[in-house]
Amino acid sequence: MTASIREPGPDDAEALADLHVATWRETYGHLLPPGFLSAAYVEGRRRMWVQVLGRPRDDVVVRVAEGSSGLVGFSWAGPPLEALPDGGRSRQLYALYVRAAHHGTGVGQRLLDEALGAEPAVLRVVRDNPRAVAFYRRNGFVRDGLEEVDPATPAMVEVRMRRPPGI
Numbered sequence: 001m002t003a004s005i006r007e008p009g010p011d012d013a014e015a016l017a018d019l020h021v022a023t024w025r026e027t028y029g030h031l032l033p034p035g036f037l038s039a040a041y042v043e044g045r046r047r048m049w050v051q052v053l054g055r056p057r058d059d060v061v062v063r064v065a066e067g068s069s070g071l072v073g074f075s076w077a078g079p080p081l082e083a084l085p086d087g088g089r090s091r092q093l094y095a096l097y098v099r100a101a102h103h104g105t106g107v108g109q110r111l112l113d114e115a116l117g118a119e120p121a122v123l124r125v126v127r128d129n130p131r132a133v134a135f136y137r138r139n140g141f142v143r144d145g146l147e148e149v150d151p152a153t154p155a156m157v158e159v160r161m162r163r164p165p166g167i
Helices: 010-028 039-054 107-116 130-138
Strands: 004-006 061-067 070-078 091-098 121-126 142-149 157-163
Touching: 004 107, 010 039, 010 061, 010 070, 010 091, 061 107, 070 107, 091 107, 107 130, 121 130, 130 157
Parallel strands: 091 121
Antiparallel strands: 004 061, 061 070, 070 091, 121 157, 142 157
């Protein structure tokens, strides 16, 4: 299952939103409250991706992985969304998702490399997602002790992981 990595354009917003929701269903469906991924949620993702892709920024990287059947994964990174102890030198991985059928193919690694390179970085991952936690550990990330729960998704405890310089 080979996929090419590319920068998406505004015309990809709907397909990217659909992929975003589909990967959440696959990854977190068992942790989400009933009705969470409603039509309104899907429409919100579409609006978000129209805005992100319609207003590109030099400090934000979005990449998609595309296979023969369409988009199979994406990564999205940029400046940190919160104050960090390193004074903001890190980048933040906002999202990295790959369809389950493409796990283990190297697509996720390629998307991570495109989004962050070898730079110091921070990300948040659901604590009860052992596959993702192990993937980030292999890439030099360590938990830094921060854990948070969004009241809208109480079964999804997010932990922050950081990759220091020189990894």
